[in-house]
Amino acid sequence: MRLQRPHIAVQNRASLPDTPGVYLFYDAAGNLMYVGKATSLKSRVASYFHTSTAFARAIEEVTADITHIEYVETPTVLEALIMEANLIRAHKPPYNVLLKDDKSFLWICFTADEYPRVVLVRGKELDDLGATVDKIYPQRWGPFLGAKLVRTALEMMRRIFPWSDCVPGRTRPCFNAQLGRCPGVCTRAISAPAYKIILRRMKLFLNGDRTTLEKQILRDMKIAARAEQFEEAAILRNQLFSLQHIQDIALINRDDDAPPRNLAVNPFKRIEGYDISHLSGTGMVASMVVFNKGEADKSEYRKFEIREFTKSNDTGALRETLTRRLKHTEWPLPEIFFIDGGEGQVNAVVKVLKEYGITIPVVGIAKGALRKNVRYVFDRRNVALDRAIRLYGHIFVKVRNEAHRFAITYQRKKRNMRDFGS
Numbered sequence: 001m002r003l004q005r006p007h008i009a010v011q012n013r014a015s016l017p018d019t020p021g022v023y024l025f026y027d028a029a030g031n032l033m034y035v036g037k038a039t040s041l042k043s044r045v046a047s048y049f050h051t052s053t054a055f056a057r058a059i060e061e062v063t064a065d066i067t068h069i070e071y072v073e074t075p076t077v078l079e080a081l082i083m084e085a086n087l088i089r090a091h092k093p094p095y096n097v098l099l100k101d102d103k104s105f106l107w108i109c110f111t112a113d114e115y116p117r118v119v120l121v122r123g124k125e126l127d128d129l130g131a132t133v134d135k136i137y138p139q140r141w142g143p144f145l146g147a148k149l150v151r152t153a154l155e156m157m158r159r160i161f162p163w164s165d166c167v168p169g170r171t172r173p174c175f176n177a178q179l180g181r182c183p184g185v186c187t188r189a190i191s192a193p194a195y196k197i198i199l200r201r202m203k204l205f206l207n208g209d210r211t212t213l214e215k216q217i218l219r220d221m222k223i224a225a226r227a228e229q230f231e232e233a234a235i236l237r238n239q240l241f242s243l244q245h246i247q248d249i250a251l252i253n254r255d256d257d258a259p260p261r262n263l264a265v266n267p268f269k270r271i272e273g274y275d276i277s278h279l280s281g282t283g284m285v286a287s288m289v290v291f292n293k294g295e296a297d298k299s300e301y302r303k304f305e306i307r308e309f310t311k312s313n314d315t316g317a318l319r320e321t322l323t324r325r326l327k328h329t330e331w332p333l334p335e336i337f338f339i340d341g342g343e344g345q346v347n348a349v350v351k352v353l354k355e356y357g358i359t360i361p362v363v364g365i366a367k368g369a370l371r372k373n374v375r376y377v378f379d380r381r382n383v384a385l386d387r388a389i390r391l392y393g394h395i396f397v398k399v400r401n402e403a404h405r406f407a408i409t410y411q412r413k414k415r416n417m418r419d420f421g422s
Contacts, residue, residue, distance in 0.1 A: 005024065005070035005071060005072050006070065006071055007068060007069075007070050008068065008069055008070075008071075009067070009068050009069075010066045010067055010068055010069055013042075013045050013046065013049070013069060014042070014046070016041040016042040016045055016069070016071060017041055017042060017071075017073055018040050018041070018042045018043070019040065019041060019073050019074075020037075020038060020039055020040070020041075020073070020074050020075070020076060020077045020079075020080045021037075021038055021041045021071055021072050021073040021074050021080055022035065022036070022037050022038070022071065022072045022074065022080050022083045022084050022087060023035070023036055023038060023041055023044065023045055023069055023070070023071045024069065024070040024071065024087070024093075025066045025069060025093075025095075026066065026067060026068050026069070026070065027065045027066065027067060028065075028067045032091050032093050033065060033066065033093055033094060033095050034093050034094075034095040034096060035084055035087045035088050035091065035093050035096060036084065037077070037080040037081050037083070037084040038080065039077050039080075041071055041073070045069065075210075075246070076246045078153050078156055078157075078246055079208065079210065079246075081144070081149060081150070081153055082141070082153070082205070082206055082208060083208050084145070085141060085142050085143060085144050085145075086141070086207070086208055088143060088145075089141075089142065089143065096145075105122075105123050105142060105143030105144055105145055106120050106121070106122060106123070106142060106143065106144045106147055106150050107120070107121050107122075107123060107126060107137075107140050107141060107142030107143060107144070108120060108140070108141045108142060108144070108150070108154060108206065109121045109126075109137040109139065109140045109141075110137065110138065110139040110140075110199060110203075111136065111137060112135060112136060112137070112138050113167075114168075114192050115164060115166075115167075115168055115185045115192055115195055116139075116195075116196070116199055117163075117164060117165045117166070117167075118154070118163040118164070118165060118199075118202075119137075119165060120150065120151065120154065121137065121140075123142065123143055126140070139203065141206045141207075156246065157202060157205065158176075158181045159181065159242060159359075160202075160205075160239060160242045160243050160246075161198050161199070161201055161202035161205070161239075162176075162180060162181050162182055162183045162198065163182070163198065163199065163202060164176070164182045164183065164185035164186070164195070165182075166182060166185045166186040167186075168185055168186065168187070168188050169186075170186040170187050171187065172186075172187070173186055173187050173189070174186040177189070180359070183195060183198060201213055201216065201217065201239075204216070205243075210243070213243070214240065214243065214244070217236055217239060217240045217243070218240060220236055221233050221236035221237055221240065224236060231357075234356070234357050235357070238357065238358060238359065241333050241360075242359075245269065245335045268291070268293070268294065268335050268336060268392075268395070269292060269293060269335060270290060270291070270292055270332060270333075270334040270335055271290070271291045271334055271335065271336045271338055271395070271396075271399055272288055272289070272290055272325075272334040272336075272337055272338065273287075273288070273289045273290075273291070273338040273339075273340070273399035273400065273402065273403035274286060274287065274288055274289075274318065274321060274322070274337070274338070274339050274340065274349075274403060275287050275339075275340040275341075275400075275403035275404045275406070275407040276306075276314045276317045276318060276321075276340075276341075276407065277404075277407035277408050277410070277411040278312055278411065279411065283411060283414055284305075284306035284309055284312070284313075284317050285303060285304065285305055285306060285407060285410050285411045285414060286303070286304040286306060286317055286318070286320075286321040286407065287301070287302075287303055287304075287403050287404075287406040287407035287410060288301065288302040288303070288304070288321070288325060288403075289301050289399065289402045289403045289406050290334070291395065291398070291399050291402075294392075294395050296398075296402055300331075301406060302325070303406070303407075303410045304320075304321050304324060304325075305414070306320060306321070307320065308320050314341060314344070314345055315344050315345055315347075315348040316348075318339065318341070318345055318348045318349055318352075319348050319349075319351070319352055322337075322348075322349055322352040322353070323352055326352070326353075326356050326358070333358070333360060334360065335360065335361075336360065336361050336362070336363055337349055337353070337360055337361070337362045337363070338362075338363050338364070338365075338396060338399045338400070338403070339362060339363070339364040339365075339377075340364070340365060340400050340403050340404055341364050341365075341366070341377075342364055342366035342375075342377050343364075343366075343377050345364055346362050346363070346364040346377045346378070349362045350362050361378065361379070361382060361385050362378065362379075363376060363377070363378045363385070363389065363396065364376070364377035364378070365377070365396065365397070365400050374393065374397060376389050376393070376396070
């Protein structure tokens with residue numbers, strides 16, 4: 001089915017949205033001349049008409065022939081990257097062919113093995129296989145125009161769909177299996193039919209059919225829950241969450257587009273912030289505040305009276321708070337758990353999340369004099385998270401301050417009630 005694509009005259013290009021997506025350039029005869037992806041449709045298309053950019057000069061002939069533009073908005077840059085490849089493969093626009101460099105584009109391929117491997121293959125290698133290509137690589141997606149981008153994108157997909165490039169037969173799980181990014185093909189910890197279900201979901205994503213994919217995961221999650229297969233239901237719930245909260249900052253960083261101007265305003269759909277408050281170790285309480293799209297959502301705030309500890313124990317209180325919070329499966333999970341505290345508090349929360357099989361990032365701000373310390377505590381191996389913190393630190397400070405305010409207010413209210421009662 002053909003995608004519904006808004007259609008605008010080239011002189012109205014300033015009306016393009018400031019969102020990720022794919023744009024299509026047409027000439028006066030209605031021929032599709034070029035397809036590209038964008039972090040910001042408005043910024044990217046505008047760049048073609050400024051001769052100060054090297055790439056614009058390289059396709060000056062293209063822009064001279066363009067009379068109208070079609071575009072498709074996508075939820076993420078990752079999906080724009082995939083849609084670009086699918087459209088180029090389907091339509092073979094002439095300028096996409098003319099502008100490629102000497103290196104062959106890459107394709108994402110599934111092999112024909114019992115446990116199909118997911119591999120990147122050069123287009124030239126596929127051409128050299130001739131008629132045997134379908135036997136060796138029966139499913140292929142491409143061409144992808146940037147090697148670094150497609151490798152980054154594939155690793156992002158691996159966090160949602162734990163694919164394998166292993167050959168079964170190992171006695172010990174591979175490194176990716178230990179990280180949860182291979183489902184255990186190496187040791188046959190997963191059956192071939194179960195593994196192919198994962199690849200079928202990944203295939204839907206690569207085909208750009210996210211709606212069907214989400215419906216299938218939600219259906220399978222409900223079936224597993226009814227059958228009391230709670231571990232499987234939890235895995236599917238986390239997969240659905242990861243799909244709906246793709247963090248493609250690494251793709252934005254590597255893209256040659258300018259980021260959307262509103263990116264710093266609404267970078268996250270949901271952040272949950274936590275703080276512990278007490279008076280000289282007594283009357284311990286915890287606050288949970290919620291920020292949606294960078295703004296406080298007070299209707300989602302929650303407060304907890306600590307039950308397990310009567311003396312000061314911030315890490316213990318956080319463990320109790322997060323454990324009680326995660327039992328509320330009706331509350332949506334955040335994209336980031338934010339903690340007012342340092343390494344001890346962050347590690348306590350990470351441990352609780354691990355016990356529940358949840359891999360959502362945890363960020364803390366270590367306390368300092370006058371609460372002005374902004375030393376962030378998080379897993380610094382997470383390059384995308386590091387980038388997000390550097391870009392949107394002001395939002396995390398707002399979350400920290402609001403969690404502290406809400407916890408103090410609750411703690412004082414409880415203390416006043418006790419004093420009044422005495």
